[in-house]
Structure formats: structure tokens, C-alpha cells
Amino acid sequence: xxxxxxxxxxxxxxxxxxxxxxxxxxxxxxxxxxxxxxxxxxxxxxxxxxxxxxxxxxxxxxxxxxxxxxxxxxxxxxxxxxxxxxxxxxxxxxxxxxxxxxxxxxxxxxxxxxxxxxxxxxxxxxxxxxxxxxxxxxxxxxxxxxxxxxxxxxxxxxxxxxxxxxxxxxxxxxxxxxxxxxxxxxxxxxxxxxxxxxxxxxxxxxxxxxxxxxxxxxxxxxxxxxxxxxxxxxxxxxxxxxxxxxxxxxxxxxxxxxxxxxxxxxxxxxxxxxxxxxxxxxxxxxxxxxxxxxxxxxxxxxxxxxxxxxxxxxxxxxxxxxxxxxxxxxxxxxxxxxxxxxxxxxxxxxxxxxxxxxxxxxxxxxxxxxxxxxxxxxxxxxxxxxxxxxxxxxxxxxxxxxxxxxxxxxxxxxxxxxxxxxxxxxxxxxxxxxxxxxxxxxxxxxxxxxxxxxxxxxxxxxxxxxxxxxxxxxxxxxxxxxxxxxxxxxxxxxxxxxxxxxxxxxxxxxx
Amino acid sequence: xxxxxxxxxxxxxxxxxxxxxxxxxxxxxxxxxxxxxxxxxxxxxxxxxxxxxxxxxxxxxxxxxxxxxxxxxxxxxxxxxxxxxxxxxxxxxxxxxxxxxxxxxxxxxxxxxxxxxxxxxxxxxxxxxxxxxxxxxxxxxxxxxxxxxxxxxxxxxxxxxxxxxxxxxxxxxxxxxxxxxxxxxxxxxxxxxxxxxxxxxxxxxxxxxxxxxxxxxxxxxxxxxxxxxxxxxxxxxxxxxxxxxxxxxxxxxxxxxxxxxxxxxxxxxxxxxxxxxxxxxxxxxxxxxxxxxxxxxxxxxxxxxxxxxxxxxxxxx
Numbered sequence: 001x002x003x004x005x006x007x008x009x010x011x012x013x014x015x016x017x018x019x020x021x022x023x024x025x026x027x028x029x030x031x032x033x034x035x036x037x038x039x040x041x042x043x044x045x046x047x048x049x050x051x052x053x054x055x056x057x058x059x060x061x062x063x064x065x066x067x068x069x070x071x072x073x074x075x076x077x078x079x080x081x082x083x084x085x086x087x088x089x090x091x092x093x094x095x096x097x098x099x100x101x102x103x104x105x106x107x108x109x110x111x112x113x114x115x116x117x118x119x120x121x122x123x124x125x126x127x128x129x130x131x132x133x134x135x136x137x138x139x140x141x142x143x144x145x146x147x148x149x150x151x152x153x154x155x156x157x158x159x160x161x162x163x164x165x166x167x168x169x170x171x172x173x174x175x176x177x178x179x180x181x182x183x184x185x186x187x188x189x190x191x192x193x194x195x196x197x198x199x200x201x202x203x204x205x206x207x208x209x210x211x212x213x214x215x216x217x218x219x220x221x222x223x224x225x226x227x228x229x230x231x232x233x234x235x236x237x238x239x240x241x242x243x244x245x246x247x248x249x250x251x252x253x254x255x256x257x258x259x260x261x262x263x264x265x266x267x268x269x270x271x272x273x274x275x276x277x278x279x280x281x282x283x284x285x286x287x288x289x290x291x292x293x294x295x296x297x298x299x300x301x302x303x304x305x306x307x308x309x310x311x312x313x314x315x316x317x318x319x320x321x322x323x324x325x326x327x328x329x330x331x332x333x334x335x336x337x338x339x340x341x342x343x344x345x346x347x348x349x350x351x352x353x354x355x356x357x358x359x360x361x362x363x364x365x366x367x368x369x370x371x372x373x374x375x376x377x378x379x380x381x382x383x384x385x386x387x388x389x390x391x392x393x394x395x396x397x398x399x400x401x402x403x404x405x406x407x408x409x410x411x412x413x414x415x416x417x418x419x420x421x422x423x424x425x426x427x428x429x430x431x432x433x434x435x436x437x438x439x440x441x442x443x444x445x446x447x448x449x450x451x452x453x454x455x456x457x458x459x460x461x462x463x464x465x466x467x468x469x470x471x472x473x474x475x476x477x478x479x480x481x482x483x484x485x486x487x488x489x490x491x492x493x494x495x496x497x498x499x500x501x502x503x504x505x506x507x508x509x510x511x
Numbered sequence: 512x513x514x515x516x517x518x519x520x521x522x523x524x525x526x527x528x529x530x531x532x533x534x535x536x537x538x539x540x541x542x543x544x545x546x547x548x549x550x551x552x553x554x555x556x557x558x559x560x561x562x563x564x565x566x567x568x569x570x571x572x573x574x575x576x577x578x579x580x581x582x583x584x585x586x587x588x589x590x591x592x593x594x595x596x597x598x599x600x601x602x603x604x605x606x607x608x609x610x611x612x613x614x615x616x617x618x619x620x621x622x623x624x625x626x627x628x629x630x631x632x633x634x635x636x637x638x639x640x641x642x643x644x645x646x647x648x649x650x651x652x653x654x655x656x657x658x659x660x661x662x663x664x665x666x667x668x669x670x671x672x673x674x675x676x677x678x679x680x681x682x683x684x685x686x687x688x689x690x691x692x693x694x695x696x697x698x699x700x701x702x703x704x705x706x707x708x709x710x711x712x713x714x715x716x717x718x719x720x721x722x723x724x725x726x727x728x729x730x731x732x733x734x735x736x737x738x739x740x741x742x743x744x745x746x747x748x749x750x751x752x753x754x755x756x757x758x759x760x761x762x763x764x765x766x767x768x769x770x771x772x773x774x775x776x777x778x779x780x781x782x783x784x785x786x787x788x789x790x791x792x793x794x795x796x797x798x799x800x801x802x803x804x805x806x807x808x809x810x811x812x813x814x815x816x817x818x819x820x821x822x823x824x825x826x827x828x
Contacts, residue, residue, distance in 0.1 A: 019819050047698055073649050145801075223687050260636065299626045301720070305718070305719060322723075324718075324723075325718055325719050325720070326721045326723055328721065329720070329721030330721070337719060341712065342713075342715065342716075343715035343716050344716055344719070345713065345716055346709045346712035346713040346717065347712060347779075348711075348712035348778075348779035348780060349708065349709055353705060353708070353709060354709075356705075357716075357717065357720040357722065358707060358720040358721055358722075360702045360705065360706070360722075361702070364702050367701045367703060367704075368700055368701055369700050369702055369704075369705060371700070411720065415721075487521055497813060507676070
């Protein structure tokens with residue numbers, strides 16, 4: 001192994017508008033090393049790797065590869081320097097074949113004009129074979145592949161370039177256990193080829209299995225770089241979070257009240273089936289499951305965004321038909337979606353517009369907007385949630401992630417909701433805003449709102465919920481009380497290790 | 512603390528006003544300066560009245576186009592709608608009283624808008640394709656409906672609307688300004704107006720807020736057809752005749768006016784005030800070039816370049 005200092009990043013600084021994403025971050029790594037990068041959502045891991053892969057230009061700081069200072073202002077330049085990144089968002093072209101995607105930009109040709117399909121397929125075949133993914137047909141269209149197979153194609157595409165530095169950003173999120181083992185053996189082979197692998201993951205078990213050293217970021221700053229053998233998981237969590245669990249998840253003293261939402265045998269083909277559970281006022285029910293387990297689909301169907309094919313929903317013991325979000329909002333149900341940029345906020349509009357979007361009828365005289373009343377109501381919520389800055393005519397686009405999420409929540413608070421469905425409410429939010437959101441959830445619960453908290457962060461589910469539901473492959477496989485639920489148990493249910501006898505547990509605890 | 516923040520910083524903080532959005536005012540001032548230097552007749556009252564009448568057609572079409580562009584769509588059928596409604600308003604005057612003919616023409620405009628909105632909202636088709644299709648259909652219907660190449664209008668109709676004056680100001684210009692005022696109130700002060708603006712920014716977020724997106728899309732295209740109808744009626748009334756070939760290419764001028772005034776194709780930007788300035792700018796340019804007898808081909812080149820400049824000046828970093 002060559003000495004440390006193959007990759008040196010020093011004093012990296014990056015602001016996005018008003019938020020500092022990276023503050024004077026430095027790290028170094030050796031070639032032939034697997035270097036893990038961990039931190040909470042919003043800690044700056046992805047930004048740091050975007051800097052390294054040329055997607056983001058830092059405001060200041062230096063990068064040296066093999067002792068040579070480099071400037072990477074585009075991903076193309078980074079590629080030429082041997083840096084390849086596999087991001088969470090795939091860069092594949094869905095309607096092209098696997099071979100075309102892997103060989104993008106270097107398709108073999110005859111006379112520089114005609115595509116040499118035979119050669120292309122051969123090369124793609126060889127690349128996939130080298131990586132051990134022989135079960136993929138290089139002629140298949142990417143759009144037909146499952147998400148985990150798309151991830152594999154993405155990795156193959158990166159490795160086809162034989163990079164010196166390979167960045168893997170949460171590669172395991174969508175991979176099955178077998179595929180993950182394959183990926184790990186691949187990473188070990190890359191190590192022997194002297195490739196530096198930067199591995200970003202929030203799953204600490206994986207980090208401990210594969211990484212040589214671990215760099216921890218928190219709130220855009222470097223905490224430390226440590227050897228795997230010198231720390232324990234709980235050390236690492238404390239480094240990542242910067243405070244103890246009790247400080248993060250505030251205690252609640254409220255007791256659940258009357259049943260407010262009942263879901264009976266909800267099904268939609270290919271997404272989920274026979275999902276039944278209930279939610280009481282003043283209760284937080286956590287819903288845990290791996291990506292693709294149908295958690296979000298269930299929430300969206302309760303909200304009427306994509307109505308279920310069969311099953312029934314009762315709000316306050318009354319049967320309701322929810323065929324559109326409009327019906328759901330009228331029935332007092334609201335949904336905070338997992339991707340606020342995609343379907344939670346209108347970025348081009350102001351705080352005022354966004355917060356009032358779900359309750360415009362409350363601030364109108366006939367069709368005319370009562371701007372004074374609107375300003376008062378919005379201002380109230382903005383102050384209650386401590387949105388910064390509290391200027392209601394500011395465009396939502398200019399706010400930080402945490403404040404944007406508060407705007408989404410403010411919208412539903414203003415609509416006087418009874419049932420709040422939260423889908424990953426703290427994704428991409430810094431720890432300070434996270435704690436504020438948890439407090440807010442508790443305040444709502446104290447006022448009698450029932451909350452369904454969908455999350456893939458186990459500490460969040462365990463820290464916030466009165467009960468925990470677990471979903472796997474579209475089926476509710478577990479319904480646990482706060483006392484019963486542990487990280488191990490949740491994972492066992494979610495991954496299908498625990499026995500199916502619990503499949504009937506969906507109706508448990510609804511007395 | 513709040514009072515300590517200088518005004519200009521406060522503007523920046525609320526980010527409601529970006530000066531690049533007001534580039535059109537600068538362009539307008541420059542244009543006026545150029546005009547006053549190169550043209551002796553520009554500032555004569557006769558020429559100014561002329562301009563104010565000439566911009567009416569594009570002004571009214573642009574109002575409707577603005578609403579549609581705000582939702583993230585576009586309406587290519589407005590030029591054809593102008594022709595059809597003009598023909599309706601003039602051609603029916605033989606069979607019925609003038610006000611009735613006008614009402615029928617307005618109803619036809621609303622019908623075209625309804626058809627556009629129905630296909631776009633109900634079947635989630637692309638606005639570009641749907642309105643491209645109706646553009647052809649409506650143009651064809653116009654030729655079928657008009658038996659003669661030119662339909663003259665009643666003098667009274669002409670004197671009242673297209674040729675009428677209130678004091679020194681043309682009636683048609685007043686109608687246009689009132690329509691701009693109405694659409695400003697609609698977009699900024701009404702519930703459906705705010706919903707329309709939000710839809711262009713993020714349709715799915717608006718739907719998930721419990722708002723009826725399809726209904727609002729339909730409304731936007733109906734408004735667009737309605738304003739195109741008014742434009743067609745006033746155009747026929749001003750020229751004294753109506754031809755089925757009227758209005759070809761008008762959709763491009765309207766899109767240009769909206770874009771110059773800060774509109775963004777695909778939604779998420781634009782407003783009534785900006786569009787008004789966009790219409791003025793295009794009108795002044797047309798007027799200047801006409802005075803110098805510049806061939807219309809060059810006019811198109813210059814307009815195209817102005818649109819490019821407007822879009823470039825506001826491009827996202």
C-alpha cells in the first residue's frame with residue numbers, strides 16, 4: 001500500500017446561498033484503501049463527494065491527487081483524472097440498453113459512423129462478467145431493470161473506465177444481501193488493484209465490514225478520521241450526532257386517545273396488499289421498512305394520491321372515500337412526502353404562497369384572497385416553527401433544507417389536520433432542525449393529532465413512536481409496541497428473517 | 512433591528528424582486544431613447560395612438576398566453592382562434608344583431624379553450640401537441656366557415672370597438688388595459704389565480720395540497736381562448752374586414768411578449784405587469800421598423816434576437 005496522501009482534500013469550503021454546506025473540511029486517503037464517509041443527513045458527505053467528482057466547484061480549498069494539485073470544475077474533468085462517482089440518483093438513460101449505457105461516449109464503431117453492435121455487446125458482456133454480474137443481459141433496456149440492477153449497471157459503467165478513485169454514494173440502499181456481498185468482494189478486488197474506494201453509507205454495520213478508515217462529518221465540518229479498529233459503533237454515532245439520544249428524541253407525556261384513522265385490508269396490485277392498522281389521536285405510529293417495501297405507497301393511497309384498489313379507510317370511525325388528495329384534505333388527512341423538492345413545495349413561489357396552499361379557502365372572501373388575513377395566518381405559523389428568515393414573501397427556493405421542511409409542515413399545520421402522514425420528514429435536514437421537527441411532532445400529538453411516521457432511520461422510528469409497524473414487500477409483517485421494538489427485531493422483520501407467523505399481527509393491538 | 516436593514520438589502524432578502532426580472536423596463540427606455548433620436552414622427556400623438564391601437568391584438572392574446580404559460584403549458588392555437596372569432600363576429604352580423612354575433616364569437620373562443628384544456632387536463636397530453644392540433648383544426652374550420660375570402664363588417668361595429676375613441680384614447684386600447692388589470696387581480700388576488708401560478712411551479716405539490724389541478728388547467732386554457740376571441744373581434748373591428756388567414760404566427764408574438772416580460776416556458780415565472788411591458792416593447796419595435804419600411808423578414812430576425820436576449824438575461828446559474 002502506498003503511503004497516505006494519494007488523495008488530499010484540504011480546507012474545502014462551500015456555501016449554497018445562505019447555508020454553509022462545507023466548512024474548512026480536510027481529508028486524505030491512500031490508494032488501495034476503502035475510506036468510508038459517514039455523517040447524518042445534511043452533514044455534507046454528498047457535497048464533499050460532489051466536489052471531488054467535479055459536480056460542485058468549492059468556494060475555496062485544494063485537492064491533490066497523487067501529489068498533483070488538480071482543479072475539477074466539471075464531472076468530465078474529474079473523469080479524465082480518474083475520479084468516478086456512482087450517485088444515489090442514477091445517471092442512466094432508461095430507454096437505452098445496458099450495453100449502450102455502460103459504453104456511453106465510447107461506443108465502438110465501424111468507420112466512425114456505424115455502430116458496431118457486436119463489438120459493443122461483447123465489451124459490455126466482458127465488463128459485466130469481470131465484475132461478476134453475469135446474470136444481466138447487456139441487450140436489455142435499462143428501464144426494464146429493477147432498481148438494484150440499475151445500480152449494478154451504474155457501478156459497471158463507472159468501473160468500465162478503470163478509475164483510480166471510485167466514489168460509491170449509498171450503494172447498498174437498493175441492493176439485496178447477495179448483491180451486496182458481490183459488491184463487497186468487488187470492492188476488495190479493487191483494493192488489490194490499488195484503487196481508492198470512497199464509500200458513503202449510513203449503515204454502520206457495512207462501514208465496519210468494508211472500510212479501512214472512517215471520516216466523520218457533522219453539520220458541514222470534519223469531526224475526525226479514525227481507523228475502523230479504534231472505534232465502536234456507539235462512538236461513531238456520538239461523533240456523527242454530537243449529542244446523546246435523550247437530547248435528540250424529546251420525551252412525550254401524552255397518552256393516545258380515541259381511534260382516529262382505521263385502515264382495513266388496503267391493497268393495490270404490485271405495491272401492497274391487505275394492509276390493516278389503526279392510529280389513535282395523540283399517538284405516533286412509526287412505519288419501518290426497506291426501500292421498496294411499499295411504505296410510501298400505503299401513505300400515498302391513504303392520502304388519495306394514488307387510491308388503493310380495494311380496502312376501506314375510516315376517519316373517526318366514519319367510512320370515507322378518498323379518491324383524490326382533495327378528498328383526503330377535506331377529511332382532515334395530510335401527507336408530507338419524502339421528496340419536498342419533487343412534490344412538497346413550489347420552489348418558485350414565496351413562503352406565503354406555499355404555507356397557504358392547502359388552506360386557501362380559509363383566507364378568502366368568495367374567490368378573492370384576503371391578503372391581510374393570509375399574512376397573519378402564515379406569519380403565525382412561520383413564527384411558531386421558527387422558520388429562518390421569517391420573511392413571508394421570501395422565495396422558498398432560497399431557504400435551507402431544514403427551513404424548507406418546516407414550510408411543508410407549516411402548510412399542513414395551517415390546514416388543521418387530524419391525521420398527519422409523515423414520509424421521511426427529516427431527510428436532508430440538519431440535526432438542529434431535526435430536533436425542532438421532533439418537538440413540533442410532539443406538540444401536534446399533544447393537541448390530539450395522530451401521526452404516522454414513515455422512516456428508514458431506525459433511531460428515529462424507535463425514538464419517536466408509541467408503536468412500530470414493519471413492512472416488507474408490500475405486506476405489514478410486524479406491529480410492535482415501543483417496549484418490544486429493538487433495532488435487531490425491526491431489521492429481522494424488514495429483511496424477512498423473522499417468521500411469517502407474524503403476518504397476521506397486522507390487526508394486533510387495535511383494541 | 513429590522514429598521515436597521517437598508518431598503519435595498521431588504522429587497523434582496525425577500526427576493527421577491529430580482530432586478531434582472533425588470534430588464535424589460537431598461538430595454539423599453541433604451542428603445543424610447545432610440546426612437547426619439549432616429550424618428551421625428553415617433554412622439555407625434557398620431558403615432559402614439561397608432562401604437563396603442565396596434566398592440567391591442569397582441570396584448571389581449573398575450574394575457575391569455577401568460578395564464579397558460581404560468582401553468583407550465585403553451586397555447587399555439589390562439590392565432591387560429593383570432594381568425595375564427597373574427598370571422599364569426601363579422602360573418603354573423605348579417606343574420607343577427609351585432610352584440611349577439613359578438614357573444615357567439617366569444618363563446619367560440621371559450622369552446623376552443625375548453626377543448627384544449629379538456630385534452631390537456633383530462634388525458635394529461637402535452638399542451639404543445641394538443642394546441643398544435645387544434646391550431647390546424649380551428650384554422651381549417653375558419654376557412655370552411657367563411658364563404659368569401661373577405662368579410663366586411665358593419666360600420667357601426669367598426670366605429671364602436673376597433674375605430675372608437677374615448678377622448679383621445681382608442682376604445683380598444685382601454686379594453687386591453689382593463690383586461691390587463693383584471694388578469695393582474697386574478698393572478699395576484701384570487702384563490703384560483705394563486706393556484707394557477709403555483710401549478711406551473713410544481714404541479715404535483717399543488718395536487719397533493721388538495722387543490723383540483725385539472726380544473727385549474729381547464730380554466731387557464733378557457734381564459735386563453737376567451738382573450739384570443741376578444742383579440743379577434745377587436746382586430747376585425749379595427750380593420751373593417753375579416754379574413755380566414757388572419758392571425759397566422761400571432762402565437763409567437765404572444766409567447767415573445769410573455770417571455771420578454773419575465774415569463775418562463777414550463778412555468779414558475781411571469782406576471783401581468785411584465786407581460787404588459789413585453790407587449791409595449793414589441794409594439795414599439797414594430798412601429799419603428801415600419802416607419803423605416805424595414806422588410807418584415809428583418810423584423811422577424813430582430814424580434815427573434817430580442818427573445819433570445821431576454822431568455823439569456825434570466826437564465827439560471
